[in-house]
Amino acid sequence: MSRFRKSIATVSLSGTLLEKMQAAAAVGFDGIEIFEHDLLNHPGTPAEVRQIAADLNLTITLFQPFRDFEAMPEAYRQRNLDRAERKFDVMCELGAPQILVCSNVQDIALNDPARAAADLHAMAERAQARQLLVGYEALAWGRYVNRWRQAWDIVQQADHPALGLILDSFHTLAVGDTLDGLHETVPSDKIFFVQLADSPRKSMDVLSWSRHYRNFPGQGALPVPEFMREVVQAGYQGPLSLEIFNDEFRAASAHLIAHDGLRSLVWVEAEAGATQLPAPPEFLGYEFLEFAVDPNSAPALERRVSALGFERRGEHRSKAVTLYQQGNIHLILNSEPDSHAADFFQVHGPSVCAICLRVDDAARAMQRAMALLCTAWEERIGEGECRLPALRAPDGMLFFFVDDELADRLYRTDFHLSRPPGPGIGLLEVDHVAQAVPPDRLGSFMLFYRTVFGLEPETIHEIPDPYGLVSSLALVSPSRRVAFPVNVSESRRTGTGRFVNALSGAGVHHIAFTTADLQQAVVAVDEKAGELLDIPENYYDDLDARFLLPGEELVTLRRLNLLYDQDSSGTFRQVYTNTFEDRFFFEVVQRDGYTGFGAANASVRMNALAARQAARTN
C-alpha cells in the first residue's frame, strides 16, 4: 500500500486557469485535470499552459470532458472522430496524456453496446497513434450507460490497449451503486483514472445534484471511504483526482478550497487503508476556554462570569491573564499585549480565541493534525511555564491539546493560584461550544472537525430566525464529551449573519455549561449582572399544549425563563443569557438523558435576542 498521487480538476476551483493552477500547486497537489472550459477561456496557447504546469511542478493528469461520442447514429460517426482528432491536437500541445469520454446522454444515441465498443475502439486507435489514452466513464445520467459495470463491459468488448475505465465516486454512489467486486472484475491496469467527490444526500434529480452540490470526501454523506477501499483492493496505481462541481467552491478563495481538497484526499486514502494516519484523539472534555479581551472589556466579562458563579482563581505568572473557575470549567481572560489573544482581539473584539481540549494523547493529536495539513502554533511562554501543543482552526482560533499529565500541573505551573473555588451556582462542565461561520466556509469547518478531530456530523437543523433561516450542524465526539454545533445563515440579517458580518469571518457564538439542577442554578444567578434572556409568555402556552408537564413545572419554567425539550432518551432544560457586547452569549443546560442541543428552542432564543436588539436600537 502506498500513497497515491493527488490531483484536482480545474473546475473544482475558482478563478482563471492560471489562478487555479497556482492554488493547486501552492497547497501541494501533484497534478491537475484540465477542464476544457477553463482552457478555452485562457488567453495563452495550450503549449503555454503546459509550460506553466511544468514551472509549477504540476502534472497534467487528464483532459476532460469529451461528450456524446459513442453509439451515435451513423451520420455523426465520422464527425465525432474528427472532433476527437481536434481535441487530440490540443492534448498533444498541452501534454495531457488521457481524455475522459463520458457516456452519451443524447436521446438519439443508440442502445447498442457493440457499437459503443466499436466507436471507442476507433477512437482509442487514433489516440494510440498520438500516444494518448482514452478513459471511458459512466455518467449517472447516461442515456443507456450509467453504471460502471456497463462501461466496463464496453471497454472489455472494445479491447484496445489505449482504452480503459474511469471510475467516479459521485456517479457510482449517488445512484446507490457500489464498487463491490471491482477487484474480481477489472484488471488494475484497465482502471485508467479515479475521480472522487462526496455530496450531501439530496432528494433531487442526479444531474442538478451533481452540477451544484458535490463537495470533497468527508464534507458530504456518501460512503467515499468504502468506494476508495475497493479502488485500493483493485490495485489501482494512478492519481486520485477531485472533480467537484459546487456553486460555493466556484465563488470561494481557490487557495482555501484547494487546501481543503488536499486534506480530504489525505484523509480518504487513510480511511481506505492505503496509508496510516495517527488515530484521532479520544476527547475527555474541555480543559479551558480562553477569551481575548482588552482592558475595557475585561471588567465587563469578569462581572458577567462572576454573576454566573465563576470565581477568580489566579493570575498568570508572566502575562496579563486571569483564571476563573467553577466545577470543572476553567475560563481564561487574556488581555496580554503582543499575544495571540491580542491579535485575535484586533480582528474579532472580545471573543473566544482559544479552546483547550483534554485528550488521551496530546502528541498523537498533534501528529494527526500535522499529517492533515494543519498549522502548528507556538505561543511565547515564560521561563518554566507549560508549553501546550496547539494548532490553528480554520477561523484562526487556537486549539490546545492537553492530556492528564499536563492538565494536573498546568494551572499550578503557570498561575499564582488562590484557594479552590466554592460550588458557585452549580455549573459543572462545558457542554458544547457553538460557532457561527460564513455559509461558504461550513464545508471547511466540517472537514476540519471530522478529519482532524474525528468528530461525527449529526443531522442539520434549519431554524427560523425572524430575519432568515439559520442552519445548525453539530459535530460531536464519539464520547459525546466534546461537541461543536456550527451555525450558518445565508441571510445577513439574522443573528448568525450579523455576527459573521461584523467579524468578516467565523467565531464562537455561544458556550453552554452543564448543571445538575438548572432551577437552583438560575435562582442563584445575580439577576442584573447575569442578564438571563426573557422568554415570551406565549412560548409556555404552547409548551403546555405540546407536552404533558405538571402544572408546577410549567409555573417554574415560566417564572425562571427556562426552556424545555424532550427526546426519546430524556428531558432537557436550558436557559440563555443575553449577548455579551453583541458577540457571544452563555447557555446553561440540564440534561436528563437528552442527547440533542435544544434546536427546538433555538428559534425562540433567536427571536428573543432579535427583540432585545430591536428594543435597544429603538
Place this chain on the structure above:
Amino acid sequence: MSRFRKSIATVSLSGTLLEKMQAAAAVGFDGIEIFEHDLLNHPGTPAEVRQIAADLNLTITLFQPFRDFEAMPEAYRQRNLDRAERKFDVMCELGAPQILVCSNVQDIALNDPARAAADLHAMAERAQARQLLVGYEALAWGRYVNRWRQAWDIVQQADHPALGLILDSFHTLAVGDTLDGLHETVPSDKIFFVQLADSPRKSMDVLSWSRHYRNFPGQGALPVPEFMREVVQAGYQGPLSLEIFNDEFRAASAHLIAHDGLRSLVWVEAEAGATQLPAPPEFLGYEFLEFAVDPNSAPALERRVSALGFERRGEHRSKAVTLYQQGNIHLILNSEPDSHAADFFQVHGPSVCAICLRVDDAARAMQRAMALLCTAWEERIGEGECRLPALRAPDGMLFFFVDDELADRLYRTDFHLSRPPGPGIGLLEVDHVAQAVPPDRLGSFMLFYRTVFGLEPETIHEIPDPYGLVSSLALVSPSRRVAFPVNVSESRRTGTGRFVNALSGAGVHHIAFTTADLQQAVVAVDEKAGELLDIPENYYDDLDARFLLPGEELVTLRRLNLLYDQDSSGTFRQVYTNTFEDRFFFEVVQRDGYTGFGAANASVRMNALAARQAARTN
C-alpha cells in the same frame, strides 16, 4: 365576479410579528393569517395582537397550522382534542375565526377516512361551541390524505357546519393535480379558505420544495391562474391568502415582499377572470435609452458611442441633455442637475436611468401599471415640451411609454435637431437590455415584467463566470421586440456580483444593438475608442470542433473577435465591448433566425472581462 379580499400568512414575511403586520397593512392587504410560530415568539398576549391588527385595519383571517390531528391511534385521540381546546383558547383571545388543520403526516396515523371524519367532526363540534371554524387541507406529503378530493371526501363524511375544505395551489399543483371539477364537487360555502403560492419547477422531494422554494403567483412556473379560475367558478367568496415558505423572503425587506405579494394577487385574480385589468401593452420596440452622466463622464460616453457609429443629433431645448442617433436607435445623455438623471447618477454613477418603450397605447400601459401598484413619475418639463407617461421600475429606473403619435413629434418638440444621421456602422435597433440584479430581487423583477408588461420568462441559463455562477433569465414580449435578460449571481466576486455590490442594487448591465452585417459593422468601429473585447484563440479552436463552419468564416470570426452560436432556427454572431467605467457594456448582434441571447457565449465574455479587469488591477 368581484374583487377578493387579500390576505397573507405571516410566515411569508420577514421580521417580528409586529413588523410583518405593519408591512402587510402598509401595502394594503386586508388581512393576515397568523402562523403560530410568529405568535409564540411575540412578547405580547394574543389579545394585544388582536388590538394591533384592529389598529392596522387588518382582519385576522386564519390561525395555522394544527398538525397531525386526525386518524391517530386511540391513545392520542383525547390528547389531540385537548390540544385543540388550548389552541381555541388562543384563537378566541386573538380573534382568529378559523384554524387550518393539515392532513396527518405521522407514520402511526391510520389509513381510515371514517375515523378521520369522526375526529374532525368532534373537533368541529368543539370549535362551533366557541364560534370558531375548522378548515381541513390536504398536504401534498400527507401520510394518507394528500389530494384535495380525499380531504373533501372526509369533510363531506364528517358533515359538520363548522368544518370545511381549505384549498392550496402549491399542494395541488406541485403534485400535478388540478382543481378540475371543483365547482361540480364542492358547494361554495364548504370552501372555507384558499391559499395561493407559486414555485419554480423543482425535481426534488415536495416537502423540501415546499418549505424553501415557494414564491408568489407569477414568480414561478405553476399554473396558478388556472387554479384560480376553478376557485372563481366554484363561487368561493372568502379571502385569497398567500402562504409562502421562501428562504429569501425570510431574509428580505418585509415591505418590498409584501408589495410584490399584493401585486401578484391583483394579477392572478384578473388572470382568473374575477376582475379586469387593462391589457398589457403591445411592444413595438425601444424608442430611446437615457443615460445619467455628469460633466466628467459625458465626454467619455460620447466618445464611446461615437466610435460605435452614433451621431450627435440634437440638444435639448431646456436641459443639459444630448441626443445621439443611429438607425432606429436613440441614446440620450442627461447631465441636467436637479433631475431624475442627476438623482440616479448620485447612486449609480454613469448608467441607464430611463428606457422609453414604444407601445400601441401609452395611456393603457400606464393604467395597467397603476392597477398593478406601480408608482407613476412626472419629470419637470419645459414650456411646450412633451410629457411622457412614466413609471418607476423595481430598481428606481424609469420606464417611459410612447405611442406612434407622440414618437413622431417627441424629438422635434424637445430638441434642437441637426440633420438626420448617416448610416453609421449599420446599427439598426436595440435588441435587448440586460440588467444585473441582487439574487433576492429576481422575483420582484420577474413579477414586474411579467405582470405589468406582460413579458414571458424564458429558460434560465446558468453561466460560469470564473468567480462563480451567474443565472440569466430573459423576459421577452410576445412580439420579441422587447427583451430584458435579468442576471443574478449568489457570488459577490463575479462580474454580475461586483456590479450589484458596487451599486448596492440593480442596474442595466449591457445593451445589445442589432445589425444586418456584423463583419462590416465591426470593421467600421473606431478600434481604439470602440474598445471591442478580445476573445481567446482557444475559443475558436473549440468552435472549429463544435460547428462545421467554413474555414474562411472561422478566420473572420477569429480576426474580428466575433462570437458565434446557432440554434434550430438560425445562426447568431455577436461582439462585445469592454465595460464603460466598470458599469455597463455594449454588444452588437447579427441574428439570422436565431432566437436566443447568446447564453452559450456569455461565459467567454465573463472570462474575457475578468481577465481584462485582472490585467488592469495588476
